[in-house]
Amino acid sequence: MAYSRFTPKVWGNPAEAASRILTEQVGAKKTKLKLLQVQSHLQQDPNDPESAHWDVCFVYGGTLRAVQKPEWFSELKFVKPNVLASDDFTRGHGDVLKELGIIKR
Numbered sequence: 001m002a003y004s005r006f007t008p009k010v011w012g013n014p015a016e017a018a019s020r021i022l023t024e025q026v027g028a029k030k031t032k033l034k035l036l037q038v039q040s041h042l043q044q045d046p047n048d049p050e051s052a053h054w055d056v057c058f059v060y061g062g063t064l065r066a067v068q069k070p071e072w073f074s075e076l077k078f079v080k081p082n083v084l085a086s087d088d089f090t091r092g093h094g095d096v097l098k099e100l101g102i103i104k105r
Contacts, residue, residue: 014058026076027068033060039099057096 015033022028037059044052069076085105086094097103 015060018058018060022062022064025070026064027070028064028066031062031064033062035059036061037100039096041095059096059100 015035018033019031022031022033035058037057039055039057039059041055041057042052043055067076081097081102082104084094084097084103086098086103088094089097094103098105
């Protein structure tokens with residue numbers, strides 16, 4: 001699954017960004033991706049309404065044949081989704097997978 005998070009004026013269209021992310025971050029070869037869902041997420045501290053942050057997420061799915069662990073990763077492996085919880089991810093990324101139905105907790 002490619003999770004494309006970008007600024008449209010800078011990175012272009014979501015499909016191109018998802019492919020670029022897979023190539024640049026894990027060395028994946030050209031992978032056919034399918035748009036699975038578009039999500040909207042608002043993160044806001046109730047004590048500081050001025051700090052609201054809004055993300056529009058374009059979620060793509062595809063099958064990776066092989067990946068390369070970047071030197072800045074300590075580990076890179078595939079994990080079964082049923083052992084993951086939303087809290088296992090940083091910056092709300094688990095919420096994206098939970099809304100998609102990939103993780104349950």
